[in-house]
Each structure stands twice: as C-alpha cells, then as structure tokens.
Amino acid sequence: MGSGLDNIFDREQERFVAEWMEFLRFASIGADPAHHADCADCATWLKDHLTAMGLQAEMLETPGLPAVYAEHHVGPSAPTILFYGHYDVQPVDPVEDWTTPPFEPALRDGRLYARGAQDDKGQLFSFLKAVEALLAAGCLDLNLKILIEGEEESGSRGLSAILNTSHERLAADILMVADTGTVPDGTPTIVMGLRGLLHLAVTLRGPSHDLHSGLHGGLALNPVTELTRLLATLFAPDGSIAVDEFYDGIRNPTALEHALVQKTPFDPAAYEKSVGMPPVAGEAEYTPHERLGFRPALDINGIRGGNADSMKTVIPTTATARLTVRLAAGQDPDHCLAAICDHLKAHAPEAMALTIHDAGSAGAGFRIDPESAPVQLAHDVLAELANCEPVYHWEGASIPIIPALAEAAGAAPLLVGFGHEDDHVHAPNESYSVEQFRRGFEYAVHFLRTAPQADLTRN
Template sequence: MEQIKKYVADNQARFLEELFGLLRIPSISSESAHKPDMIRAAEYWRDAVLKAGADRAEIMPTDGNPVMYAEKIIDPKLPTILVYGHYDVMPVDPIDEWRTKPFEPVIKDGKIWARGADDDKGQAFMHAKAFELMVKTGTLPCNVKFMVEGEEEIGSGSLTKWLDTHKELVKADVILVSDTGMLAEDVPSVTIGLRGLCYVEVEVTGPNRDLHSGLYGGAVANPINVLAKMIGQLIDEQGHITIPGFYDDVQEVSKADRDAMAKAPFNLDEYKKALDIAEVQGEAGYTTMERTGIRPTCDVNGIWGGYTGEGAKTVIPSKATAKISMRLVPNQDYHKIGQLFEKYFKSLAPKGVKVKVTMHHGGTGYVAPTDTVAYKAAHRAVAEMLGKEPVPFRSGGSIPIISTFEEKLGIKSILLGFGLESDAIHSPNENYPVEQYLRGIRTIPLFYRYFAEGMKK
C-alpha cells in the first residue's frame, strides 16, 4: 500500500504527461476523416505498454480500426487478467460549447479537460500505468493481457469479428474494464449492470424536392411534421414505449433487488438542481435510478431537416432525418428490437411519405454476478483504497462488447470504473479529475493482488 502510494506520487507528473500525449490524438471513430488518427492512437498505446514492461505488444489489423494487443506472461500456471479499453472517442460537436480545445488537454481546477479525458483514454490508461507500477516494483502477481480497440463508440463491430479468430490469444480468467463511473466522488461503487443498445437512423421522404411552403403548404405531407408526429407516438403519456412487443423479453427485477437498489445514495433535488430542470420525467412506476438502471428507453439523439440557418426560410423540405437509440435491459435482443422498431415506425407513416430505417449498431445488456472472486477482489480493492465499502449498482450506459465477451469467450468482466457524473463524457468539456486518475492507478494493483490471491484458493 505505501509502496503503491509512493510510486504514484513520485511519477505523477510523468503519468499525466503520458496521458496527455494520447489525448492530443483526435481519434474520433465515427468520422472517417480521422482514420490516420486511429492508427496513431493504437501505436501510442503499443509504445506505452512496451515501455511499461510488456513482453509483446502489437497493432493487429481488423476489418476496421486495429486492435492493440499486448501481454506479459510471467508464469503460464498463474491466473491471467485481460485488460480491455478503447482508444477511440466521441465526436466533439457542438464545438462552440467547449471552453478549451478538445484535443489540447489542460489541467484546471484539479481536472484534466479534453475529449477522452475520462472515456476512455483516461480510464484505460490508468491500467497501463498501474501495470508499469507493478512491473517496476516487482509486485505483478499474475499474467496480464491488454486488448485496446478503436471502435467502442461505434459498436465494436470489428473487434467482435476479430475475436472469432483470436479466442486463444485473449484467453483469460477475467476481463478488467475501467469505462464506467462511481456513484459520486465520496460514494465508491462497482458497476454490476449495463444496458444494451439499439441505434437506428430514420429518414422520412415526402416530395422529390424542397417545396415553397406557400404554394404547397397544406396540400402535401411535410416530412418534418410527419417525422415529429411519428416520434411523438413512440412513447405514451405514462412513459411507456409503444412499440408492440418491445417489453416482451424484459427481465423484470425482483422486489428484493429493487429494494436493495433503493439503498444506494441518491438525492433527487440535487439531481434536478445539477441539471437545472424543474422535474424529472420517465416511465411511471419507477424511480429515477430504476429508470436508468433497469428499464429500457427510446431517445432521439439527433434530428434535422429543412432550413436550419439564420432567419426564416419558407420551405417544405423533401426529407427529414433522426437518429434514435433505445437502451435495452438484460434479455432484450437488439436485432429483434431493431426489427420491431422498423415495422412499427413504418406503420406510423401516412401514405404521402416514404420511410427508411437504417440500423447503426447495437449491443446486449449485461448483469455481473457478485459472488465471484473478481467481484470480491474489486470490492475489497475499492474499499481499501477509498476507505468506504463500495455500492454495487447498475449503470444506464452500454458497453455492448461486454456481453459479447461473455458470449464469445465465456469470460466475465469486472467493471472497475472511476468516472464521475460531472465528467461530461460524450459532451462538450469532458473532464476527469486528476485525483480519480491517480486513485485508479493506485487501486488497480490492489485488485490484481486480491484477485490473484482469491484464485489460488
């Protein structure tokens, strides 16, 4: 413990500077112009883990962005931890709302400000530095593998395919992931659930060209009015999603589990105040924590059509488009949900328009057991480093690849995240407190120790 703290204290400036190098690479996976940056980010990772003490590290091609794979096998008989992370980040728009440049990291008010500072460059890089710490201090208690991909923010499609031919390579006893958050800075927690995702794009086309709204207004279906009305019908007054069959496979959570969840600290007034909203809104019969933790959703993530410039233009556009994502809970299949959505959405359209539904990507929800060596090791590591028993909780977010790991590799994941709500991931002004970064680096070696010990028994 003292050795860990000393090593982190002695090397803290360098740990930050090395992370900054990674943060300066604009590796936005959804924008094809950034292809070269994806390679640069993967190479940065390779060089970093080699320097930290890996026996082997390489950039492995996939159908899309490469996977950075690395390992240090100290004894094949010892257990193996597979660290998963991603080097890709979300887009940065609306760029005007950033107070600093997203790819020029700075430290201010004790926080690192940059796109990816938390998600997931900051959190994943803690593992590179914790690994270095264990190697340099001679305390690495087991084998380590690293698998860092470049498409997490767009659905991990290439990694999923790559896994089919690399099952043996990535074989491990547990997958360790830092890509989630804690309930609050003073409320340590270990994430035991994630939601699935079904992300679609819909396009409504009316007339074959933009029309003058005076000459045609009132006589033809306006694609924006139509799209709005269709979207408005997706959720009813009770907050239920109206897609027929949508809830059929939803795993209902027992009263006992809901009661246990309700014990996690949560202050509704503070929640509303932090978001500056007068009221929360969601499915009737569930609390705010339940609405994000155990219930599915249907959110429009983007919409556009017609004239969006300054002033006024009297136009009926030819088409209107929206990006819609549904968060899913365990047991809901995203392929099936995508099909149900498409069928229902098209049924809402009037005759005067054509509707196209395109699937972007999806993923399955995940629930982790708490009676495993890995969970217990995580729990103990967090409790010891943060001085407080962590709360197991279900996050509303999605890391689709986590359930893929279980399906394809048969390996459970442990979600040891240090993000905070205020980190604004996926938003302008993403940040990550320096202290959380260092806390992570300090906590991870404890997890290794307790996991390796637990596996011996």
C-alpha cells in the first residue's frame, strides 16, 4: 500500500477488534422503544469515536432516533464520497437460541458473534477503520461525508424526514454503502440493484363472536378459510402475481445486464441444501437470479386466526395476514399497493368485513448502470485485491432509504459488502469473521486512495 499503510491491519488488528466489540455491546435495537436509550448512547459513542479519528462529527436530530454525521474536507476540486451505514440492529428473539448473549461479543474460531456483528456494525466499522488509517497516514485526498442512522431496520423514518432539507450537506459524487454481501462462494461482489418494499395487513371479520364449529359449521363462513381463499387469488398457477396492473412500469434488463447476470453463479443443489427446499417459487420462465434481481415477489409473512396450539373447535371471529411485496425497478410503490388493495376488495366475500391496514411503502427498487465510473473503479479495485473477476449481482433484498438518499445527495449509489449467508444476519448467533472485516478494510483503503485519480462523474 505504501505511505505507512503496509501491513497496517495486522499491526492494528487487536485494537480494531477490541473497538468493534465495544461498539457491539450497545443493545441498539431501534425498533424497540425499550432500547431507545441504548441507541442514543450508541450514537454518542459513534460521534465521539469519529471525532477522535480526526473528523468533524455531530449528532443529527430527527423526528426519530438520532443520526451521526461526520466529514473530512479537502477542497472543491476533489471528488466527494458519502458513506452510509446504520448503527441499529435487529431484535434478538429467540434469545434462548444464542450460544452466547447477543450483546456480549464472543470471538470463536476467527468469528465475532453478537447481534450486529455483520449487519451493519461490522461492515460499517471496517470502513471507519480504513478511514482512520488513511487519515493517520495523510492519504485521504478526497472529501468524505459519513452518515450513520439508527432506524434502517425499522424503515428509516427519522432520516427520511430530514432528507429534503439536507441536499447541500449530503451532496456527493458517490454514495458508498457497505451493507450487502458476496455470492455464496465468496467471490467479491458488486450489488447492482435492490428491490423496493411495500407492506400491508389484511383482516377479515366474520361472526360477532367465536362460534361452536359443530353448531355453526356449514352455515357461518369461517374467516380463516375465507382469508386463505382470498390470498390464493393473488397468485396464478404459473407463479406470477394475478393482480391487474401489478407489473406496470417494470424495467426489463438491458442486453448488458442480461449478459452479466448469466455469469453470476447459482447452484440449485447448494440452494436446496442451504434453505431446505428447491428454488421453484416465482415465474418459471425466468432464471433464479432474474427472479431475484429483475422481477417482483409477493409473500405472505404470517397468518393469525383461531387457535392452532390445541384442539379448540371454533369458527373464529377474525383472521389476519401480513404481506410484503418486493418491487422491481420501475414499479411505482403507490400504484402497486393500490392495485393489490383493489384486487383484495374485489375478491373478498360479501358476507365479511375486509380491512386493509398497516399499509405503506418503504421505498422503490433501483438498478445501477454497470458501465458507470464508480462501478468500474470498484471492479478494478476488487479484481486487484482478490486476483479474480468480481461478480455483478442484482439482489432481491431491500435497503429502502438508498434511492431517496441517492437522490438527495445527487450521488450514484455503489454497494459493495462482504457479508455471507453463514453470518446468520437477523437470526440467532449472528457473526462476522475477522477475515471478512479485513477484506472490507482493504477494499475501502484501496478504493478511497484510488478515487481521487478517477473521473467519478462519468456515468
């Protein structure tokens, strides 16, 4: 690396890991009000840590949990990078399935186990350590802005509310995000797009009170039965979504995107071994990667009604289902939500009351131009570090704030992360290896050192 950066990770690894563990001890569960004080403490710790690194850092108050903002300014002629991450983490239930307590980080066999070890504390902290190393060596020759929020896992409500008044503060050439992963074999991966997300709950109300199924079965409609029938109308036999106007606006992949996605490895047998079933859902005429990256998906996340825990012969009063939709690039979230609601209303049984509630959109889907200058630079850096060709991957998951944040900053998003399916994010025993942390650190160091010489405004 030169300039005093050679072998710096090896020299500083013990300290890096100790500070990473300190960061992980904050129970910053943003979705749980009982932990909002922990979130505030975590944000304060981050601000102080960024200040100690040599950055100008401050708290950004929002209608929700605070965000942390820091910057390093070189001058108007230098490129500007905005880095985004989040300090909030998922809840830890079922806590009894953790081998060690989720907020008492444990290093085992080269992996650090804790909630947030990967998502996103581990990934963002490896970036921060890269920035620290470059600052110490006097090698950070670009304008850097760092934005770390506390509500990504629950919809980014607070950050979303302040974006419209933050254009000048956040203005950048590139929006760097380290909250993604690699393909299963670990090949360095540039995520070229994410799907959008909308959500809703559906309730059918039938009898005024629970009924004896012997006295009323065959006469009174059962809300659970009718809800399952209603939900089934959303899906066609060929795996497509049977909602009028649902597919409006979808951007088909370009010839280049189609060619690149075919190069992304996918092993159906390995997938089946990993998740316990083959990859047979969705529209059969599309490959698995096309279904994840370029097509939408509608899923029923849960159904509640009656009693499934024991024998109780009743016709219940209500049944409720919760649904999420992953939106392809080009789909308008409001239009899709309206189409689904219209479909449910048209197919609901007349003898029952239908209520659609907790409905809304967390953001649209997006795709990134594979030929843009930031993507090409990331490709070259990853190829040099790994001595192999990186993979371009269109991912099916969502980081809903990214499109709005990129628009507010006027920046091209760039998503490179080093997570892996073995990290068990959002599940018990989440972990992130020291080697993954190292890879993220080395990528960030090389990218930030190379970026000042690149024409990052070329799209």
